[in-house]
Amino acid sequence: xxxxxxxxxxxxxxxxxxxxxxxxxxxxxxxxxxxxxxxxxxxxxxxxxxxxxxxxxxxxxxxxxxxxxxxxxxxxxxxxxxxxxxxxxxxxxxxxxxxxxxxxxxxxxxxxxxxxxxxxxxxxxxxxxxxxxxxxxxxxxxxxxxxxxxxxxxxxxxxxxxxxxxxxxxxxxxxxxxxxxxxxxxxxxxxxxxxxxxxxxxxxxxxxxx
Amino acid sequence: xxxxxxxxxxxxxxxxxxxxxxxxxxxxxxxxxxxxxxxxxxxxxxxxxxxxxxxxxxxxxxxxxxxxxxxxxxxxxxxxxxxxxxxxxxxxxxxxxxxxxxxxxxxxxxxxxxxxxxxxxxxxxxxxxxxxxxxxxxxxxxxxxxxxxxxxxxxxxxxxxxxxxxxxxxxxxxxxxxxxxxxxxxxxxxxxxxxxxxxxxxxxxxxxxxxxxxxxxxxxxxxxxxxxxxxx
Amino acid sequence: xxxxxxxxxxxxxxxxxxxxxxxxxxxxxxxxxxxxxxxxxxxxxxxxxxxxxxxxxxxxxxxxxxxxxxxxxxxxxxxxxxxxxxxxxxxxxxxxxxxxxxxxxxxxxxxxxxxxxxxxxxxxxxxxxxxxxxxxxxxxxxxxxxxxxxxxxxxxxxxxxxxxxxxxxxxxxxxxxxxxxxxxxxxxxxxxxxxxxxxxxxxxxxxxxxxxxxxxxxxxx
Numbered sequence: 100x101x102x103x104x105x106x107x108x109x110x111x112x113x114x115x116x117x118x119x120x121x122x123x124x125x126x127x128x129x130x131x132x133x134x135x136x137x138x139x140x141x142x143x144x145x146x147x148x149x150x151x152x153x154x155x156x157x158x159x160x161x162x163x164x165x166x167x168x169x170x171x172x173x174x175x176x177x178x179x180x181x182x183x184x185x186x187x188x189x190x191x192x193x194x195x196x197x198x199x200x201x202x203x204x205x206x207x208x209x210x211x212x213x214x215x216x217x218x219x220x221x222x223x224x225x226x227x228x229x230x231x232x233x234x235x236x237x238x239x240x241x242x243x244x245x246x247x248x249x250x251x252x253x254x255x256x257x258x259x260x261x262x263x264x265x266x267x268x269x270x271x272x273x274x275x276x277x278x279x280x281x282x283x284x285x286x287x288x289x290x291x292x293x294x295x296x297x298x299x300x301x302x303x304x305x306x307x308x309x
Numbered sequence: 310x311x312x313x314x315x316x317x318x319x320x321x322x323x324x325x326x327x328x329x330x331x332x333x334x335x336x337x338x339x340x341x342x343x344x345x346x347x348x349x350x351x352x353x354x355x356x357x358x359x360x361x362x363x364x365x366x367x368x369x370x371x372x373x374x375x376x377x378x379x380x381x382x383x384x385x386x387x388x389x390x391x392x393x394x395x396x397x398x399x400x401x402x403x404x405x406x407x408x409x410x411x412x413x414x415x416x417x418x419x420x421x422x423x424x425x426x427x428x429x430x431x432x433x434x435x436x437x438x439x440x441x442x443x444x445x446x447x448x449x450x451x452x453x454x455x456x457x458x459x460x461x462x463x464x465x466x467x468x469x470x471x472x473x474x475x476x477x478x479x480x481x482x483x484x485x486x487x488x489x490x491x492x493x494x495x496x497x498x499x500x501x502x503x504x505x506x507x508x509x510x511x512x513x514x515x516x517x518x519x520x521x522x523x524x525x526x527x528x529x530x531x532x533x534x535x536x537x538x539x540x541x
Numbered sequence: 542x543x544x545x546x547x548x549x550x551x552x553x554x555x556x557x558x559x560x561x562x563x564x565x566x567x568x569x570x571x572x573x574x575x576x577x578x579x580x581x582x583x584x585x586x587x588x589x590x591x592x593x594x595x596x597x598x599x600x601x602x603x604x605x606x607x608x609x610x611x612x613x614x615x616x617x618x619x620x621x622x623x624x625x626x627x628x629x630x631x632x633x634x635x636x637x638x639x640x641x642x643x644x645x646x647x648x649x650x651x652x653x654x655x656x657x658x659x660x661x662x663x664x665x666x667x668x669x670x671x672x673x674x675x676x677x678x679x680x681x682x683x684x685x686x687x688x689x690x691x692x693x694x695x696x697x698x699x700x701x702x703x704x705x706x707x708x709x710x711x712x713x714x715x716x717x718x719x720x721x722x723x724x725x726x727x728x729x730x731x732x733x734x735x736x737x738x739x740x741x742x743x744x745x746x747x748x749x750x751x752x753x754x755x756x757x758x759x760x761x762x
Contacts, residue, residue, distance in 0.1 A: 113449060114447060114449060115447040115448055115449065116448075118534075118539050121539065151623075151627060152626075152627070153623055153626060153627070154450075155381075155450040157449070157450065170757075173629040173630065173631070174629065176627055176628065176629045177629035179627055180627070181623065181627055183620060183623060184620075185619045185620030185623075186619045186620070187619060187620045187621050187622075187623050187624035188619050188621060188624075189552060189556065189615055189616075189618075189619070189621055190615070190618050190619055191555070191556040191559050191560055191615060192552065192555070192556070196555075200548060200552060201624065201628075203544075203548050204545055204548060204625070204628040204629070204630055205628060205629060206629070237619075244624070378755065378758055431711055431714045431715070432711075434710070434711035434714075435711035435712065437707075438707045438708045438711055441704055441707050441708070442694060442695065442698065442704060442708060445695075445698040445699050445700045445701075445704050446697055446698050446699075447697070447699075451697045452697075454758040454759075455694045455695075455697070457758070458690075458694060458755045458758055458759060459691075459694055459708070461751060461754075461755060462687075462690075462712065462748070462751055464751065465747040465748055465750075465751050466711075466712060466715070469715045469740075469743070469744055469747060470714070470715050472715070472740055472743070473714070473715035473716075473718040473719050473740060473744075474718060476718065476719055476722055476736055476737055476740055477718040477719065477721065477722045477737075
C-alpha cells in the first residue's frame with residue numbers, strides 16, 4: 100500500500116467539559132514523518148487517536164487518504180498501525196502468541212514471528228507470558244506488533260518511554276527505515292528526535308497546534 | 310425557523326386543551342355505561358390512549374436514535390432522549406392507571422395474567438436502564454452512540470415482549486377490540502379516538518417543549534464555551 | 542469475519558484455561574443461586590416441579606450476568622481493544638467472538654449444573670430433558686448476543702459493573718418467560734408445544750440482526 104496522506108481539518112475533541120484538542124489543522128504528506136512535541140496533556144495522544152479513528156472528532160474532521168478515519172474500510176485499516184500508552188497486548192498470552200494473534204487478524208500466514216522477536220531483542224523471552232514483562236519489554240513488543248504488518252501509516256505515542264539505550268536505538272532505526280516509505284506520526288518528549296530523523300516537528304500546547 | 314418552533318408548541322397546545330376536556334365530557338356524559346364493567350370502564354378512554362401514546366414516544370425515540378447513528382448530529386440524540394424520556398413518564402402513568410382499572414374490574418391491584426401491563430413492566434425496566442446507561446457515560450460521542458444503540462434495541466424488545474408474555478400466559482386482558490374490528494358501539498370508538506388524539510397532542514406538546522429547553526441549554530453551553538475563548 | 546471471530550473467541554478460551562477467572566465463579570454462583578431460591582421458596586412450593594423449573598432459569602440468567610462482567614476484561618487490561626478495532630477485520634467479529642466465548646462458558650456451566658439440578662429436584666418425573674437442553678442452548682445464544690452487546694455499550698461507563706446487570710436483565714426477561722414455558726411444557730403440560738422454542742430462535746435472530754446493524758457503533762468512542 101502507498102503511504103497515505105493524513106489531513107486534520109479544524110479538528111476538535113472534547114471530553115466532557117474539557118477541550119483536549121482545539122481546531123487542529125494539519126496535513127501530513129504521503130511518506131512524510133512528523134514528530135509531535137509538547138508537554139503532558141497538550142493533546143498529542145488525542146490527536147493520534149483521532150487520526151487512528153479510535154476517537155470521533157467533536158467538530159471538524161480527521162481523514163486518512165481522503166476517508167473519514169472512524170469509518171476507514173478494512174483495506175485502509177490493514178495499512179494503519181497505532182501503538183499507544185498501553186501495549187494493546189493480552190497479558191495472559193506469551194509474546195509469541197500475541198504476535199501470532201496479530202498476524203492472524205492481519206491475514207499474514209507466513210510472518211516469521213521468531214525473527215521479529217529476535218529483531219526487537221525478545222528472542223529468549225518469546226514463550227513467556229507478558230504478565231512479567233517490564234515496561235521497556237512491553238514497549239519493544241508493542242513496536243514489533245505495530246510494525247509486523249508493514250503499515251503504510253505508523254502512529255506512535257511516546258514509543259521511547261521505558262526503553263533502555265538499546266531500545267531507543269532500535270526505535271530510531273525503525274523510524275529511520277520508514278522515512279520516505281511510510282507516513283509516520285510520532286508523539287515524543289525528545290526535542291532532538293526531529294533533528295536526528297530529519298523530520299518536521301510540530302508543537303502542541305494546551306490542545307492547540309503552534 | 311423561529312415561527313415554526315412556536316407553531317410546533319402552539320398547535321398541540323390548542324389541540325390538547327380542547328381534546329382532553331372533550332374526552333372527559335364525552336366519556337362521562339355521552340357514551341353509555343358499559344354493560345359489564347359499569348363506570349370503571351371509563352378509565353379505558355385514558356389508560357389505553359396513554360399506553361398507545363407512550364409507544365408512539367418510544368418509537369419516536371428509536372427512530373431518532375437510528376437517525377443519530379446515520380446523521381451524527383446532536384439534535385437527533387436530543388430528540389431520541391426526549392422521546393424515550395416522555396415515553397417513560399407516560400409509561401409511569403400507564404403503570405399507575407393500570408392497577409386502578411385492574412382493582413375495579415378484577416378486584417386486585419396487579420393482575421399477572423394481564424398481558425399489556427406486564428409488557429409495560431418489562432419496557433419500563435428497560436427504559437429506566439436507558440437512563441442509567443446514558444447518565445453513567447460522559448457527555449460526548451460515546452454517550453450519544455451508546456444511548457442510540459440501546460434505544461434501538463427497544464425495536465426488538467417491544468414486539469418480543471408481547472410475544473413472550475402471550476406464549477407464557479393464558480389469562481387475557483378484557484378484549485375491547487377483537488380481530489373482527491372494534492366490538493363496541495360507535496360512541497365508544499369515537500370517544501376513544503378523541504382521547505387518543507388528545508393524548509397524542511399533549512405528547513407532541515411535551516416533546517417539543519422539552520426539545521426547546523434542551524436546545525436552549527445546548528446553545529447556552531456553547532455560548533459559555535465561546536465566552537471562555539474555546540470557540541467550539 | 543468468521544475466522545477473526547473464532548480467533549478472538551479462541552484467545553478468550555485460552556485465557557480462561559490459564560487463569561480460570563470466570564467459569565469456576567459461575568459454577569459456584571449458579572449453585573448458590575439455586576440453593577438460595579430453593580430455600581426462599583421452600584415454605585411454599587419449593588418442592589414443586591414448577592418452582593424447580595423456574596429456579597433453573599433465574600439461576601442461568603443471573604449466572605450469565607456474572608460471566609458477562611468479565612467479557613472485555615482481558616481487552617481492557619492493556620488496551621487490546623484498540624488493536625482489534627484497528628485490525629482489518631469486520632468490527633462485528635469482535636462482538637461475535639466475545640459472544641461465542643460467553644456462549645461457550647454458559648454451556649460449560651450448564652453441563653455441570655443442569656444434571657445436578659435434575660438429580661436434586663426430580664430423579665423421576667422430571668421434564669423431558671431434550672426440550673430443556675434445546676431451550677437452554679437457544680437461550681444461551683440470545684443471552685450471549687444481548688449480553689455482549691450491553692457489555693460493549695457499558696465499556697466507557699464509570700459504573701460499568703453496576704450498570705451491566707441493569708442493562709441486561711430487562712432485555713432477557715422474554716428469554717426467561719419462554720424458557721420457563723418450554724420447561725413446563727417438557728413436563729407434558731399443555732403449553733403450546735414448540736412455540737416457546739420457536740420464540741427463543743426468533744429472539745436470537747432479531748437481536749443478532751439488531752446487533753449486526755449497530756456493531757459499527759458499539760465499540761470505541
